[in-house]
Amino acid sequence: MSEINQLNYRELSEQQLTGQCNEHIHYLTETVGINIDMLQAWIDMEEAANKEGISLAIASGFRSAQRQLSLWNAKFCGKNNIKNLAGENVDTLNLSEQEKITAILLYSALPGASRHHWGTDIDVYAANLLPESTKLQLEPWEYASDGPFASLTSWLREHSKSFGFYFPYDKYRNGIAIEPWHLSYMPLAANYQQQLNVILLQQTIEQFDILGKNTIIEYLPVIYQKFITNIANNSITNNK
Numbered sequence: 001m002s003e004i005n006q007l008n009y010r011e012l013s014e015q016q017l018t019g020q021c022n023e024h025i026h027y028l029t030e031t032v033g034i035n036i037d038m039l040q041a042w043i044d045m046e047e048a049a050n051k052e053g054i055s056l057a058i059a060s061g062f063r064s065a066q067r068q069l070s071l072w073n074a075k076f077c078g079k080n081n082i083k084n085l086a087g088e089n090v091d092t093l094n095l096s097e098q099e100k101i102t103a104i105l106l107y108s109a110l111p112g113a114s115r116h117h118w119g120t121d122i123d124v125y126a127a128n129l130l131p132e133s134t135k136l137q138l139e140p141w142e143y144a145s146d147g148p149f150a151s152l153t154s155w156l157r158e159h160s161k162s163f164g165f166y167f168p169y170d171k172y173r174n175g176i177a178i179e180p181w182h183l184s185y186m187p188l189a190a191n192y193q194q195q196l197n198v199i200l201l202q203q204t205i206e207q208f209d210i211l212g213k214n215t216i217i218e219y220l221p222v223i224y225q226k227f228i229t230n231i232a233n234n235s236i237t238n239n240k
């Protein structure tokens with residue numbers, strides 16, 4: 001692990017860090033892109049998984065702030081449903097803006113603050129384990145010990161760490177919901193996370209055409225603590 005921690009990395013510009021450009025992204029397919037400095041680690045892990053009969057695949061890699069913004073606004077205005085932890089639709093009629101923002105953040109990152117902006121974070125599945133004529137849902141049951149991706153989950157738990165990857169949303173911490181499909185490339189992401197602070201986020205949000213803007217900015221320090229830094233520990237941030 002120490003070798004991985006000492007990896008040379010390029011700092012991201014503020015534009016890259018907040019998803020406003022994609023110069024740090026290498027596209028594996030037309031739609032799936034990952035951080036250039038993570039490419040080799042991904043290839044190594046993919047090959048190792050393949051040898052064990054798991055066709056490791058990326059459902060979602062880099063996501064731009066613009067994309068995250070349209071997801072956000074669609075939920076905020078009621079065009080798309082907001083789900084609670086039980087998977088039920090939230091009735092937003094009597095919610096304050098602050099409550100609505102908190103409800104959205106359970107499953108959707110704040111535009112500008114998504115780890116998917118960095119290209120270090122990927123939602124993975126096993127293409128060969130997805131039952132025929134079934135669509136990937138990215139729901140926890142698929143990754144559970146009785147779900148189709150059970151062997152993927154146990155392989156990743158045992159081996160992803162040796163390639164530098166970990167699960168930032170391994171359990172619910174009263175912030176973001178559990179995401180057993182979301183892997184993060186720690187040698188890069190831990191550094192990017194330290195670059196991303198409340199001031200930069202506020203400057204970013206101010207430029208966005210985002211619904212709930214004033215309330216988001218008012219509660220940004222709380223959002224930052226509850227939904228951005230409130231994740232599984234990783235060794236780099238532990239040491240500082």
Ligand SMILES: [Zn+2]
Nearest residue numbers: 122123179182
């Ligand atoms: Zn994700």
